[in-house]
Amino acid sequence: MSTSFQAMVVTETAPGLFQRAIVSKDLNELPAGEVLIRVRYSSLNYKDGLSASGNRGVTRRYPHTPGIDAAGEVVESSAPAFTAGDHVMVSCYDFGMNTPGGFSQYVRVPAKWVMPLPAPLSLRESMIYGTAGFTAAQSVDRLQRHPVLPDQGKILVTGATGGVGSMAVAMLAMSGYSVAAATGKPEQEHFLRELGAQDIVPRENSIDRSGRMLLKQKWAGVIDTVGGEMLATAIKSTRYGGAVTCCGNVASPDLPLNVYPFILRGVSLLGIDSAECPMSVRIPIWNKIATIWRLPNLEQLATEISLKELDQQIEAILHGKQKGRVILNLDA
Structure with missing residues (x-):
């Protein structure tokens, strides 16, 4: 399967100097993993800002695509737990840190990192959280x-x-x-x-x-x-x-x-650890988010951007200027 897609890539152009750019990539460039996902939404977290600016404490190797969150549809899966068309989320673990992350229209990840989208959240709503x-x-x-x-x-x-x-x-x-x-x-x-x-x-x-x-x-x-x-x-x-x-x-x-x-x-x-939190804890918390903690003012917290606007928002979060949540629409 050969498909071209867009992703943000951070490159070390000289020792200690990093450049962010939106580039075209091919599915063959993605790492191995049981589940291929077409990403519809991601979100911007402080850790993403660090990864996107060359922080070696977050990301050891460059070039790299940040984004510790992603929500979308399964395209292919060799894991029996997921089938094409399933709405899923990926967040935390090593995703977006030392594995290409959600600032990309496609990701391929281990099945153990993937979680079914908790009902009744939409893909977009899940990334506002x-x-x-x-x-x-x-x-x-x-x-x-x-x-x-x-x-x-x-x-x-x-x-x-x-x-x-x-x-x-x-x-x-x-x-x-x-x-x-x-x-x-x-x-x-x-x-x-x-x-x-x-x-x-x-x-x-x-x-x-x-x-x-x-x-x-x-x-x-x-x-x-x-x-x-x-x-x-x-x-x-x-x-x-x-x-x-x-x-x-x-x-x-x-x-x-x-x-x-x-x-x-x-x-x-x-x-409070979110990165390595096991699914046995993660899923019940997300079920609470989707039900008893489903915020009535959720949209008030959200600013939606495209890949082209991402660089500016990364600078904002690194300088403490982000308000609420910034979500990335990978189709915009």
Whole structure:
């Protein structure tokens, strides 16, 4: 089968210099795998921005096609679980990192990476959620199972205008929680309140550099998407017995913190992993996304772009200027 298609390819043109371009490729150039998929939609995540800019911690070898999310139809499958025409999703694992990803009209992947599209989501809707929505849903689920209950107090969401943060604000609000949204973008207050945030916390008020071991107890729970000093401050501000989820390090991978919140207040720090999360966990979370956490304001979170517009959006997400979710229409 010989078919030409379009994909973004990142190439190292000189040591440490990377160039992004939309190029024509052939199916024969795709890696081995049991399932060939015609991609209809993908989405833009911070990890994609890193991969697209030559970050070796995400992608070791170039040329490379980023995109850790993809949704489309099966074209061919040697795996009995999938047949031509099935609507499916691929996200996480090594997809888009060291295996050609979703910024391409076709992908070929191992069957164990493929998940049936959860009903009643459309392909487009699934990518508005994407890895960001899945990560947010995991975070809300972990707080609920801790348990942190709505009547115990406010939940802080950091990086609230980003993909994970905005999804988390909306999911928490529709689950009955009172949400405080921390952001460095005061102009996005209306956007956050429409998602369900009751309080807006300026970024400068979310970081404490006093050196105090513990801070005033404010939050019943926290969903942190940024790491670093903001995460440390959130932990020190969490109430007795509360929980903090951690899923990002855009601010810093370091955690400047002492043990007192854990041994004097019993605070729990819950790590959220989306990349290697097994299907036994992944599918139930996605079923919740498609049902009880199916957001009524989903379109409000989405900006749809074409491959030609992708480069500009990659620069935006790398500079902290993305709002909500950017989805890539591979047919546009």
